[in-house]
Amino acid sequence: MAIISNARDSVMVVTYQVGLTAQGSPKLSQRSIGNVKSASSDQDVYDVAVALYGLQDYPLVGVRRDNRLDLTE
Known part of the structure; x- marks a missing residue:
């Protein structure tokens, strides 16, 4: 049976140097x-x-986006 994926939301993960x-x-x-x-x-x-980390004292190193999906049959 085929799996159906539906996009739910995402998480933004920000890495910065402290x-x-x-x-x-x-x-x-x-x-x-x-x-x-x-x-x-x-x-x-x-x-x-x-924009958000431009307001911080710490330099931005990287940005990652993790997508969340609902999987159903």
């Missing part, structure tokens, strides 16, 4: 922001992350 380790390499942290509409474009999600 400092340096004793060895001088970047110390990273992540924050997840849920309830991103699945219809939002990738560009819009990225632009929101850049």
Whole structure:
């Protein structure tokens, strides 16, 4: 039987640098922001992350989008 997937929502995961380790390499942290509409474009999600973290003292390192799907038979 075929599986049907229906888009539910997305989670935006933002990685940012909070400092340096004793060895001088970047110390990273992540924050997840849920309830991103699945219809939002990738560009819009990225632009929101850049705008939000532009207000922070920590530099933005990366943005990831995790899509959530409901699977049914």
